[in-house]
Amino acid sequence: MDKHEQLKLIRQDFMNCQKILLAIGDETRQAIIMVLMETTCKTGLRVGEITEQVHLSRPAVSHHLKILRDAGIILMRKEGARNFYYINISTKLELLKNLVFHIDDLMKEFYPGSG
Template identity: 40%
Template structure:
């Protein structure tokens, strides 16, 4: 396998780690079907505490899977998958090229 494929896989590790948690998956799915939500709104839909939801949102933000918008005193979270999908597409294309 070429160095590009290895580098692309390595670049995806933090993304895969963020996506591997079932609670973070739940948050992503919740945000996928909604307008932007606050931490409290997300917490109301999950079986997690507010601090736990905030922790998971921080990890998702670090991997650019969600974005944050401040409106007054409230923070609204929404999906921001563009960078993640680009990285995953690059990984798939790189692996496919290795298989040819």
């Protein structure tokens, strides 16, 4: 694949990753992701439980959870009136891996010694 084709592929990767990059670029959302990853609860956490650990208001946590859900990083499970949030195992973070792989590939091929 020539450089032009690789750059086109990377542009497409960036477009595919846009929501994910915006979602994980915020420190508060990073903290929420870490809370969800650190929990030993296999069924997920409720907003109140997350709120206690990140020290934000319920509305703020809900707002950030929505952004993470929209990006496909976390999922929500309903149990009656209660919502449980958990990391999406088959997450779209795979798209980020592709982006990094394609950039790395380009750099190795066309910019030797850069990494």
